[in-house]
Amino acid sequence: MTATTTDAPTAGADVRVTFPRLVRSEWIKLWSLRSTVWTLAITAVVIVGFVLLITWGMLDANEMSGSSDDVNALDAFGAIRYLGPTAVAVLGALTITGEYTTGMIRSSFAAAPRRLPVLWAKGLVLALVVFVVTALAVAVAASLQALIFGGQGASVDLGDPQVVRALVGNALYVTMIGVLAFGLGVLMRHSAAAITTTLGILLVLQILFSLIPWKPLQDLTPYLPNVAGSQMTLTDAMIEQQAGFTGSVVLSAWEGFGVLLAYLVVVLAAGAWLTKRRDA
Amino acid sequence: MIEATNLTKRYGEKLAVDSISFRVEPGTVTGFLGPNGAGKSTTMRMIVGLDRPTSGHVTVNGKPYAEHASPLTQVGSLLEAKAVHTGRSARNHLRALAATHGISDARVTEVIEMTGLESVAKRRVGGFSLGMGQRLGIAAALLGDPRTLILDEPVNGLDPEGVLWVRNLVKYLAGQGRTVFLSSHLMSEMAVTADHLIVIGRGRIIAAGPVQDIVERGTRTSVRVVSPQATQLAELLTGPEVSVTSTEPGSLVVHGATAPQIGEAAAAAGVVLHELTPVQGSLEEAFMSLTQDTVEYHSTMGHDGSAPLGTTGQEAAR
Numbered sequence: 001m002t003a004t005t006t007d008a009p010t011a012g013a014d015v016r017v018t019f020p021r022l023v024r025s026e027w028i029k030l031w032s033l034r035s036t037v038w039t040l041a042i043t044a045v046v047i048v049g050f051v052l053l054i055t056w057g058m059l060d061a062n063e064m065s066g067s068s069d070d071v072n073a074l075d076a077f078g079a080i081r082y083l084g085p086t087a088v089a090v091l092g093a094l095t096i097t098g099e100y101t102t103g104m105i106r107s108s109f110a111a112a113p114r115r116l117p118v119l120w121a122k123g124l125v126l127a128l129v130v131f132v133v134t135a136l137a138v139a140v141a142a143s144l145q146a147l148i149f150g151g152q153g154a155s156v157d158l159g160d161p162q163v164v165r166a167l168v169g170n171a172l173y174v175t176m177i178g179v180l181a182f183g184l185g186v187l188m189r190h191s192a193a194a195i196t197t198t199l200g201i202l203l204v205l206q207i208l209f210s211l212i213p214w215k216p217l218q219d220l221t222p223y224l225p226n227v228a229g230s231q232m233t234l235t236d237a238m239i240e241q242q243a244g245f246t247g248s249v250v251l252s253a254w255e256g257f258g259v260l261l262a263y264l265v266v267v268l269a270a271g272a273w274l275t276k277r278r279d280a
Numbered sequence: 281m282i283e284a285t286n287l288t289k290r291y292g293e294k295l296a297v298d299s300i301s302f303r304v305e306p307g308t309v310t311g312f313l314g315p316n317g318a319g320k321s322t323t324m325r326m327i328v329g330l331d332r333p334t335s336g337h338v339t340v341n342g343k344p345y346a347e348h349a350s351p352l353t354q355v356g357s358l359l360e361a362k363a364v365h366t367g368r369s370a371r372n373h374l375r376a377l378a379a380t381h382g383i384s385d386a387r388v389t390e391v392i393e394m395t396g397l398e399s400v401a402k403r404r405v406g407g408f409s410l411g412m413g414q415r416l417g418i419a420a421a422l423l424g425d426p427r428t429l430i431l432d433e434p435v436n437g438l439d440p441e442g443v444l445w446v447r448n449l450v451k452y453l454a455g456q457g458r459t460v461f462l463s464s465h466l467m468s469e470m471a472v473t474a475d476h477l478i479v480i481g482r483g484r485i486i487a488a489g490p491v492q493d494i495v496e497r498g499t500r501t502s503v504r505v506v507s508p509q510a511t512q513l514a515e516l517l518t519g520p521e522v523s524v525t526s527t528e529p530g531s532l533v534v535h536g537a538t539a540p541q542i543g544e545a546a547a548a549a550g551v552v553l554h555e556l557t558p559v560q561g562s563l564e565e566a567f568m569s570l571t572q573d574t575v576e577y578h579s580t581m582g583h584d585g586s587a588p589l590g591t592t593g594q595e596a597a598r
Contacts, residue, residue, distance in 0.1 A: 015381050015424065016350035025379035032372035033365065104365040106330055107373075107420060110357055111380045113329040113346035279331040 017112050022121035025111075030095065030125055039091035040129070043084060043174070044137040050079040051141035055149050070153045073145060074163055074235065077138070077156075080170045081230045085177035085202055088130055092181030093194035095126050100189040109280045116272050123182055123268070130178045135171035142167065162235040169232030169253060176229055176260050177202065183264060186271030202226050222249045225263045231256030281306055281459055282327060282428065286336035289322050289483075296322045298483035299336060304461045304476075306427070309454045311474030311491070312463035315571055319483040320463040321359070324432050327461075328357050340428055352381050352424030358417040358431045366406035370397055370416050373405060378423055387423065395419040396445075410437030418446070428459040435469055447473045471495075471563040481571040495566045503539050505532040505546075506555035513551050517542065533559075 030036050054076040062071055096119075099105040112118045146155035156163050177198070185194035205224055209217045221227055231239060231253045243250040251259065282304035289297040297319040304310045312320050325331040327338050329346045337344065340355050348354045364373050374388045392401050395415040400408070405416065414437055421429055429450070435443045450473060454460045464470050470477065470491070477494045479487040487494050507513050510532050514524045522536035534542060539558045546553050 015353055015383060017380055018382070021380050021382050025376045028372060028376040028379055029365070029368070032368045032376070034367060098365060098367070102365045102367075103360060103363040104368075104373075106325075106359055106363040107377060109330060110328050110355075110359070110363075111352055111377050113348075113351055277332070279325070 017114075017117075019117055019121065022112060022117050023125060026118075026121045026125040029122075030129060033098070035094055035098070036091060036129075039087040039094075040133045042087040043130075044133055044140075046083050046087070047080050047134065047137040047170075048141045048144065050083055051076045051138075052144055052148065054079055055145050055154050059149060059152050059154055073149075073154045073156045074166060074238075076145065076154075077141070077167065077170055077233070080134075080138070081173055081226075081233045084134060084170065084174040085226075086199065088134070088174050088178040089181040089198040089202065090195055091130070092126055092178035093185040093198060094191060095122055095182055096185040097189060097191040097194050101191055106280050115275055115280075119186060119268075119272060119275060123179060126182055127175050127179050131171055131175040134174045135168065138167050138170050160235075162237070165253065166233055166235050166238075169234070169257075172257070173229045173232050173260075176264060177226070179264055180225060180260075180267060183267035183271050186275060187267065218248060222251055223259055225260050228256040228259035232260075281342070282338065282340055282430075282461060284323070284327070284336070284338040287323065287326060287333055287338050288335045289319070289326060289331060290334040295483055297326070297333075300480070300483070300485050301336075302478050302485060302488060304428075304459055304478075306459040307454060307457050308475040309450050309460045309462060309473055310476040310478060311470040312461060312478050312480065313467065313470050313474075313567060314463075314465065314480035314486075316465055318480045318571075320465075320480060321432050323480070324357070324359060324430050324461070324463060327430060328355055328359070330359070350381055350424065352377070352383070353426055354424075355428045355430055356421030356424055356426035357429070358414070358421045358434055360417075360432065362405065362408070362413045362417070364405045364413070364416060364420075367404060369402050369404055370408075370419075371401040373416065374419060374423060377420055381424060383423055387425075391419040391422045394422060411439060411442055414438055415442070418449075426458070429453060429461065431460070431462045433463055433465070435464065435466065443469070467563045467567045479567065479570055486570045491563065494570075495561055495563055497566070497570075501535075501561060502559045503534045503537065503542055504555065504557045504559055505534055505542060505553065506530060507532070507546070507551055507553050509551045512549070513542075513546060516545055516549055516551070 055071075055073065058071040058076060062069070099108060108118055109115050142156050142158070149155060156167065158164060180201070181194060181198040184197050185191070188194045188197065201224070206221060206227055209221045209224070228251055231251050234242070234253060236253070239250060239252060284303075285301050286299045287297055287301070288295070288299045300319075300323065312323070314320050322331060326333050327340060327345060328351075329344070340348070345351060345355060368376075371388065371392065374391065375385060378385070378388050392398055395418055397412065397415055397419060400412060405413070408416065414434060418431070418434060421431065431450070434446050434450075438446060447469070450460045450462060454475070462474065474491055477488065477491050478485060479494060487497060505513065508530060510526065510530045514526065514532055517534055517537060518524050522534065524535075525533045527533065539556050543553065543556055
């Protein structure tokens with residue numbers, strides 16, 4: 001330190017806040033916490049493990065019943081939409097609430113006082129990392145499924161764009177739930193509240209709606225975030241089949257994506273508005 | 281340079297900061313002195329945009345903090361010990377903050393060395409002592425080599441060596457022409473660290489100016505006189521402007537007259553003087569007299585600073 005003037009001393013001309021730099025900062029933050037590695041590892045293990053377990057179970061059941069029909073290997077990926085988002089929801093919420101509960105948010109907002117770019121950078125890094133990890137896990141699950149059970153006819157057909165869409169849809173769905181938890185964390189600033197709310201939406205709402213015999217609730221069910229979003233994980237044929245037995249409205253994969261996206265936009269917009277207004 | 285104009289913050293019913301205006305000039309250490317709950321931290325948080333003022337505004341180097349393209353080179357702030365994620369290492373904490381501005385890892389290493397954190401930089405912050413947390417906070421404040429430093433209670437939790445280090449550091453930084461704004465409720469620390477003072481109580485500025493002026497304004501300078509003819513001298517000096525008290529025979533404490541005035545008066549009357557000592561009031565006294573009516577939380581016993589020392593056995597046992 002040799003500077004003696006009041007001008008920004010050793011700082012080069014290029015020292016300033018930019019969005020790519022905020023993204024880099026969030027990347028460092030995300031990977032320097034143990035919770036990130038744990039939640040992502042659990043997610044990957046759950047995805048690969050359950051796909052294989054269910055495939056094995058389906059083949060076993062088929063054999064027991066003496067059925068000669070091939071199993072639908074894609075059905076084994078159905079567990080992802082129930083089990084995949086849980087740990088990711090925790091990660092998504094902690095990404096922001098961890099900063100509020102520890103006081104880190106004040107350091108973050110002092111470094112980038114416009115605040116909202118910090119939120120977007122955080123959300124972006126979270127979404128990218130979760131998507132890549134879940135997509136890889138799905139790919140590994142599909143490969144192992146083909147390797148282990150392919151001989152028994154239980155492997156997904158990656159040449160079928162519908163199948164590929166459903167597989168990628170799984171990763172996208174899990175990612176979007178992670179972002180939903182993040183958005184709720186931005187709103188609530190409290191880890192337990194955000195995680196509980198997200199898991200409540202995922203696990204409780206649909207059951208609650210089905211238990212209350214009131215028509216408007218049944219009509220709303222397809223538009224619940226998890227119900228709508230799950231359509232992405234299905235092929236058109238599966239959605240058609242679903243329409244056959246539910247009798248109510250059934251959203252297409254892209255409609256479901258749109259509905260979940262709308263929830264994200266609303267939650268994040270509300271969170272952004274509050275973040276800008278509130279004292280940190 | 282920090283400039284606040286009619287800065288006000290209201291939390292519900294409570295007026296934390298009540299329309300204060302002040303300037304913090306470059307090249308000096310400005311102390312922000314006040315009892316707990318006086319509004320120091322709130323004011324500092326408003327300066328760096330963490331709290332939104334209810335009314336009024338504050339600028340740093342001519343612009344609201346949030347409008348600077350590189351805030352960390354404008355202002356380095358230590359607002360609370362441990363505004364840090366407890367699960368992250370000190371180095372990664374600093375790397376993440378540095379990354380927002382494109383500040384190099386070399387600079388991160390530099391501030392770690394400056395603050396003496398080398399041995400713990402890779403440890404998670406959760407296990408840090410208060411003192412290490414403060415050092416990390418100061419390291420973060422220095423990252424951008426900022427023109428202005430805002431330090432809220434920086435010596436809190438530091439050992440004597442750390443206190444000295446902070447004192448020398450802020451003086452050195454101010455000597456380089458930077459603006460240093462430092463809060464504390466420790467008057468003794470302010471007396472040796474700060475050049476200028478802003479005294480705040482219950483959200484209002486009570487006094488502002490050079491430390492010396494504040495001390496003079498808040499305390500009555502007195503002169504201690506020892507004389508074998510003390511009684512005669514006391515009668516001689518006492519007047520409407522001058523009061524004389526005596527604590528022991530032959531010794532007087534004179535308020536309202538300077539040492540030369542007393543000496544000359546004594547000489548004129550042929551009174552022998554054994555001692556003639558001007559007694560400077562301390563910042564402690566000035567602070568107490570300035571903030572007497574504004575202390576937020578009165579203790580039930582002895583807030584005048586003398587009573588708690590060995591008053592009762594019960595007190596001493598704590």
